Amino acid sequence: MIRNLTKKWGFAAAIISVISALLAGCWDYRELENRAIVVGLGIDELPPARYKGEEMRMYQVVVQIVESAAESTGGQMGGGGGTQGQQQRGYTNFEIETPSITEGIERIVTRVDRMPNLAHLQAIVLSEKVARKGINELYDFFTRFPQMRRHTEIIVGKGSILEIFSTPSISEPTPTLHIAELANNVQQTLLVPESNLGTVSKSVRTKMPFLLLKASLDQKKQIVINEAAVFDNFKMVGSLSRDQMLDISILQDEIQRGVLHFPCYGGKKAGLQILAGVCKIRPEFRQGRPHVTFEVELDSEMMEYQCLGASFDKPEQIERLEQRVSDMLKNRLLKTAEELKNRYKADVFRLTTRLKNEPEMYEEIRKQPSEFFRKLVFDVTVDLKIRNIGNTLETPSREWRP
Incomplete structure (x- = not known):
């Protein structure tokens, strides 16, 4: 009787030890400094290219990667990896010309020494040219890519996407974090419907038009949101004023x-x-x-x-x-x-x-x-x-x- 009880306790202790060992760590753990955390994705329209006698859409993709504290204090990082005076930035913008967003993300690997990660993507900014021509093939990437999150804001950018992605923020470490926070504040204070990936997906499934906020630069070169873009059948068909x-x-x-x-x-x-x-x-x-x-x-x-x-x-x-x-x-x-x-x-x-x-x-x-x-x-x-x-x-x- 005692011997059987001892065996049962020993077996239970062994199971608890195995479970504890499995819960003690992550099997795919990677240091933060070894990840290229993408916080912003900007997409602009380029003239089409020819492929096997047919036109193929081309995009200018701006990828904004936030720098870790150690890296941002160790050197001067500017948009595109350059410098701007003596001001230190906590992000780097990478510009890529590509027919495919996936291909563009893959090409970043050849330009940075870390693996890109989009799980913390805060904002996707589409140019008006892209929005008017249609975002159907981009939407496929947004909803299919495993690292995408439903709360990611989708914004239409009025003007140069690169200029918007290079506009400094007083309160946030990167421009896209500022855009995401600004969009959230506008939605909370102006009764504006949400314009994130989850809301867009719901509208697409029900075949209804949807609204996306529009960001632009004012005369003082500050990012403002005073308009919304109206989309129907994946294309921008007009704009709404603030009222x-x-x-x-x-x-x-x-x-x-x-x-x-x-x-x-x-x-x-x-x-x-x-x-x-x-x-x-x-x-x-x-x-x-x-x-x-x-x-x-x-x-x-x-x-x-x-x-x-x-x-x-x-x-x-x-x-x-x-x-x-x-x-x-x-x-x-x-x-x-x-x-x-x-x-x-x-x-x-x-x-x-x-x-x-x-x-x-x-x-x-x-x-x-x-x-x-x-x-x-x-x-x-x-x-x-x-x-x-x-x-x-x-x-x-x-x-x-x-």
Whole structure:
């Protein structure tokens, strides 16, 4: 009895020892200094090459590799491996001309002494030329390559991709990390839909248009995001302004947090912080034509009110302001909806997935989207509530206006 118990304990101890040994380390462990961590991938269009009598697309690929702390302090690294004055950079840009992204990544091996790794890729920046010609073959690489991650931001770059990839950041060690963080901030504060690889993949699977943020350099040579690109069938077909980006987010029921601005007089504005909201749709046929009513409900709080001489010490005064702001937002949303419907005749509003419980309308939008949007009539209702007006009930008198 004791001997059998001893054998069982010995067998259990042996198993625990083997498992502990296996869990104690990684079988493919490689020091960080031996990996070329790719944080950014920029792709621009080049003139086509000839291959066996046919044209073949050519790309200029800019690969941004972050340097380890030891390497970045040990030498001066600049874009493309060069130097720029006495400023030390924590990254290196590699430029490659190639017909294939995979081939371009492989060619980096011949230029660096480490193995490229895309598992930490933060941002993919596509030039407008690439976006307008089509990203179908690039999308295949993005979704098929094993190291790709769904949260990687995909951005359209306005202007030179290399210049964007060489623009220094005050807060981030590399330009592409700055772009990724900037895109995330814009999506959080301006109600802009996400534009990462996962969102694009979902839109492609459901055969719906999608939006990508557009990055550009302003007059001070700083990276800014003030537009979004509209894609349909893998091609960029247009752009949205900053206000249209916010409007389409509300109509798509992507409401999280954001700021709404409304005019007062003489260029003055009121600012409302959106706390929560929902946008439902009410579809119906009227005389054989599809009608969709967007029913928007928003909760907000007042951030700024530049309109002098106002008072909010009575409930009816707040109610009048709520009605006035609701009416202005309704007109703005309706104008944006009509403009985008007539311009693209495509489902930038993501109605397809929201009409599945309406078989007749769903069948029509699936089979003949262009005809459906040609006949479609929009309406909008807005019910905006101001839950908090801040710590003051009145604005300064107009006599104090400068």
